[in-house]
Amino acid sequence: MMAVEDRLVGEDVTEEGFPVGMRVLAVDDDQTSLKVLEKHLLTCKYNVTTTTKSVEALELLREKRSMFDLIISDVNMPEMDGFKLLEQVGLEMDLPFIMLSGHDDRERVMKGVMKGACDYLVKPIRLEELKNIWQHVVRKKIESKDQNQGIISDGVSGQDTSSENIPKKNKTHGRKRKEQSEEEEADTDEENDEEHSTRKKPRFVWDNELHKKFVSIVNLLGLDSEFI
Known part of the structure; x- marks a missing residue:
């Protein structure tokens, strides 16, 4: 087995120089095929x-999973x-995996893809x-970066601020405030109506002229009259 190099490519695979130095693990029990594959990969x-x-x-892979970028x-x-x-590999780590075969039948290809x-x-x-x-x-x-961003976005946008999810305590306080406000408006309307009604009624004033008329009527009818 060819020794694994300890140099890491880094998080950003789009950095200058990539794909030079991309770390590939090649697996094949046919040594001749493996040698040809290795030669091509080194040429790249x-x-x-x-x-x-x-x-x-x-x-x-289990011991040094961070040392590889791709598996063939x-x-x-x-x-x-x-x-x-x-x-x-799919269960334990997230690495791109390319399959090799001497057969290209549809079932075999589909199985690999699935x-x-x-x-x-x-x-x-x-x-x-x-x-x-x-x-x-x-x-x-x-894909990994998009998935991480998606999780963060869902966490933020997942906060439901609809009225259905407002705590019942807050709803109760809201109704009380509304009822109190309506009662205050009703009291204000009644006070306005009374004030308006008071302004319409003329104020009665007992002046000298009315007093003279009252005396004249009393003298005319007498103090014993049933109308006084």
Whole structure:
């Protein structure tokens, strides 16, 4: 197995120089095919780690998962085939996974895609097919960033300020304030009506002229009159 380099590419895979130095783990039990794959990957200026055992590849990923950007694995391998390795990687870590196979039948390709493979390449692998595999790393980084932003946004926008979710205590206070306000308005209206009515009634004044008329009537009718 080729030794793993300790240099990290960094969080931002779009930094200047990328994809030079992109870290690839190549897995194939066929040593000849693995050598050809390694040569092509190195030509693309990727850092390459190789192994002929899928179990060993999984152990390496578990120990140093942050040391790899992408995995390329053959499908048909002993102990653990490429599909099982893909499934296990998907459960334990978030890395783009490319499958290799000598067969391009639809069922096999579909199975790889359904299990999470980002690409499915058919042997013999050509250099042109490997030059742009770095795009899967960039896409994965963007998806992870969008998901994190989405979680934050949902947390903020998830605060429901609708009236249905206002605490009952606040609703009760609101109704009391409204009823109190209506009662105050009613009292004000009554006071305005009374004041208006008072202004309409003329004020009675007992002046000298009325007093003289009253005396005249009393003298006319007499003090014993039933009308006085």
